[in-house]
Amino acid sequence: MDLSLIIMQLLSGVALGAVLVITALGLTIVFGMLGVVNFAHGALFMVGAYAGLYLASLTGSFWWGLLLAPVLIGAFGMLIELVLIRRLYGRSIDDPLLLTFGLSYILVEGVRIVFGSDGIPFPTPPQLIGVVDLGIGFFPRYRLFVIVLVAVVLLALWLTLEKTRVGLIVRAGARDPTIMQVLGVDIGRVWLAIFGLGVGLAALGGVLAGPMRSVNPEMGSLVLAEAFVVTVIGGLGSIVGAVVAGLMVGISISMVALFAPEMATIVMFALMAVVLLIRPQGLFGVRGRTA
Amino acid sequence: MPKSGSTWKITRRAALAGLSASAALLAAPRLGRAADETIRIGFPTPLTGPFAAEARDQVKCAELAVKLVNDKGGVAGRKVELLVRDDKLNAGEAATRTLELIEKDKVHAVVGALSSAVQLAVNEVTRARGVIYVSISQSDTINEAKDFSKYTFHEALNPHMTTAAVARQTLKKGMKVAHLVADYAYGHEMLRGFKRAQAAIGADNVGEILHPFGAADYSTFMPRLMSMRPDVLCISNFGRDQANAIKQAVDFGVKQQMKIVVPVILHNQRLAVGPDVFEGVIGGANYYWGLEAQSKSAAAFNAAFKAANGGAIPTDYGAYGYSGVASLLLAMQAAGGTDTDKVVEALEKLKYDLTKGPQHYRKCDHQSVQSVLVLESKKKSAMTGESDLFAILASDAGSEDMLRSCSELGHAT
Structure with missing residues (x-):
């Protein structure tokens, strides 16, 4: 087995992991800060892909779709938080789980009614069609773009959470909402923003995945399972965990595909089982955390 | 209360009408069946x-x-x-x-x-x-x-008929063939068919990759498939797997190096990913309207x-x-x-x-x-309309020679 093939395979794994990171991130932020297990995350990923495609064809440019879909769907997420999820805070964790589970069915059926149940083509933006010669092999230009974009989004997110006042409030709100309220912070607005951010990230993942797969109403269900596996491996609620675990899962799938391709899907579940046996709270999770 | 009185009367009347109607309905099927059954x-x-x-x-x-x-x-x-x-x-x-x-x-x-x-x-x-x-x-x-x-x-x-017809159109003696196959009955049967046809023609097998059924991402298989340097890549899977696998192979520049061939080229999947992705892909079919x-x-x-x-x-x-x-x-x-x-x-x-x-x-x-049709997906510029998807490369007339023999299938002859 020559080295260039292994490097190419590694790069495929990173590109695969990048989309996993973005989707798992939204899931883990919402869980870590609101204690809500969002079962509609996969459906919102799918809605994001459709929204991106629709906006791209409306404006004639993929870039508008990429920019506007996460914002619009994020705003839709805020509406969901305001109207539905907000009523369930303080109740058992099962309640928002069941609510979002039902919501995912409504979203999938809604898209089927509007766009039909067949797949729709999502064209790759013209600037990113084709392959780049890396010297050791060819790699799709679009996938390189996805890796770079995800890195930029992660950096921006990290800077916002760690270096700004808004980030401070968000982190404090997750730690102790009561004290925050005593200090005069409108915690309801913080929750609204966090849920919107989580949903926006799901939509971004959907738009990014669109040109790699065709778009169809069921595309979110597999993504939801993958995002959960990544979140569990990284530790529920941990942002660093989601990033590390996402890349780890992507690279593992890719490397296993090289030697035992038929095992490529199973490997992430095997990885999860091993992590759960050794570190039940996940790689970066906090032991005994209750939401 | 006159109003509620009249309502009651109507309901009772409606109920009576309903009763007799359902009685008639109950009797009807018996009468129908006695005459001539559907x-x-x-x-x-x-x-x-x-x-x-x-x-x-x-x-x-x-x-x-x-x-x-x-x-x-x-x-x-x-x-x-x-x-x-x-x-x-x-x-x-x-x-x-x-x-x-x-x-x-x-x-x-x-x-x-x-x-x-x-x-x-x-x-x-x-x-x-x-x-x-x-x-x-x-x-x-x-x-x-x-x-x-x-x-x-x-x-x-059946898989044997389609793969044989497609192989006849696309493979030549000495060609190198690689396979990407869905890991379940359909994929296995198609692979078996292709390998049999390949052996008869004299083409060489350079590798097989089995992928999980229903996979959304095929990128991880591409570097290895390309390193096999085949002339033809046979992708044997169905439904959305076909659309996703071909789309991602094209993203990796597979078509510049090799021909993509499928056992059955699907009308709806071609619609789902568009003409540019499918351009030049060859596959078998039972029917195409352009016939x-x-x-x-x-x-x-x-x-x-x-x-x-x-x-x-x-x-x-x-x-x-x-x-x-x-x-x-x-x-x-x-x-x-x-x-x-x-x-x-x-x-x-x-x-x-x-x-x-x-x-x-x-x-x-x-x-x-x-008969088995062999179709090639048309270039966008060559399409005369929305539904003009494929060119018919061959329409092999039906013959029992295309099938595996009765004894091979275990039937007494």
């Missing part, structure tokens, strides 16, 4: 799930077959009724629905199923109860002796379908729904009714030409001997 055909198909688009086309075409027969006065003076059931692409669900169709709805025969596992489940039930089953799934395990019964018929193409330029049967079938469906064209999988039901009804017509043994005998003797030229069921395994 012929009921059960039709399980995956209306929900990833193959829903194909299933809906099947139903439309099966309904067309029934309508055309009823318009001409039915079969032996009896009206035909189609009972469509959703098998949800699940073997257990399909078995339950089929059992219900037989025991409760008293169907005279069953046509349908799309996936290989579902087809086996339906065949189990119909075989045990001695009911005729015409399968329109591309898998053909039910034709092998261990699963076969005299009630089992297979109208669809009307060379076949009168195809022209007639297209015209009938268009008339019934607001000008739409029939798809590959839709045509199976039509030929599966229509061939059965022709046999019932010849048998003069629904007596199972007589209909089986009539099906074995039947020569039919419904969508694309002469077909018949081979005696030993009840596989329909038929």
Whole structure:
């Protein structure tokens, strides 16, 4: 087995992991800060892909779709938080789980009614069609773009959470909402923003995945399972965990595909089982955390 | 309170009317059955799930077959009724629905199923109860002796026929061939077919990669496939797997280095990913509407379908729904009714030409001997319209030489 093939395979794994990171991130932020297990995350990923495609064809440019879909769907997420999820805070964790589970069915059926149940083509933006010669092999230009974009989004997110006042409030709100309220912070607005951010990230993942797969109403269900596996491996609620675990899962799938391709899907579940046996709270999770 | 009084009167009247109406309804079926019973055909198909688009086309075409027969006065003076059931692409669900169709709805025969596992489940039930089953799934395990019964018929193409026809068009002696295969019955059967055809032609196998069924990402298989440096890449999978695998192979620049070939090129998946991605991909098919330029049967079938469906064209999988039901009804017509043994005998003797030229069921395994089309997906600039998807490279006339021999399938000869 020559080295260039292994490097190419590694790069495929990173590109695969990048989309996993973005989707798992939204899931883990919402869980870590609101204690809500969002079962509609996969459906919102799918809605994001459709929204991106629709906006791209409306404006004639993929870039508008990429920019506007996460914002619009994020705003839709805020509406969901305001109207539905907000009523369930303080109740058992099962309640928002069941609510979002039902919501995912409504979203999938809604898209089927509007766009039909067949797949729709999502064209790759013209600037990113084709392959780049890396010297050791060819790699799709679009996938390189996805890796770079995800890195930029992660950096921006990290800077916002760690270096700004808004980030401070968000982190404090997750730690102790009561004290925050005593200090005069409108915690309801913080929750609204966090849920919107989580949903926006799901939509971004959907738009990014669109040109790699065709778009169809069921595309979110597999993504939801993958995002959960990544979140569990990284530790529920941990942002660093989601990033590390996402890349780890992507690279593992890719490397296993090289030697035992038929095992490529199973490997992430095997990885999860091993992590759960050794570190039940996940790689970066906090032991005994209750939401 | 006069108002509530009048309301009460109306409800009572309505109730009385309702009672007598339901009494009449109860009596009606008995009267109907005494005169001449309708012929009921059960039709399980995956209306929900990833193959829903194909299933809906099947139903439309099966309904067309029934309508055309009823318009001409039915079969032996009896009206035909189609009972469509959703098998949800699940073997257990399909078995339950089929059992219900037989025991409760008293169907005279069953046509349908799309996936290989579902087809086996339906065949189990119909075989045990001695009911005729015409399968329109591309898998053909039910034709092998261990699963076969005299009630089992297979109208669809089988993996052996399609892969042989595609290989004949695309492979040459000394060519290097690589395979990307879905890891389940359908993929395995197609791979077996390709390898057999490859060996006969003298092409070399340079590698096989099995991928999990229903995978969304194929990027991780591409570097290795390209490092094998084949001339031809055969992608043997179905439904959305086909669309995703081809799209991602194209993203990796696979088409610049090799030809992409599939056992069955799917009308709906070509629509789902667009002309640029599929451009130049070659695959087999049971039917393509463009055949009307060379076949009168195809022209007639297209015209009938268009008339019934607001000008739409029939798809590959839709045509199976039509030929599966229509061939059965022709046999019932010849048998003069629904007596199972007589209909089986009539099906074995039947020569039919419904969508694309002469077909018949081979005696030993009840596989329909038929022509195989080989199609190439058109370049966007070469398309004359929205539905002008493929160029017909070949239309090999049906012959028993295309099939595996009866003894190879385990049948006494």
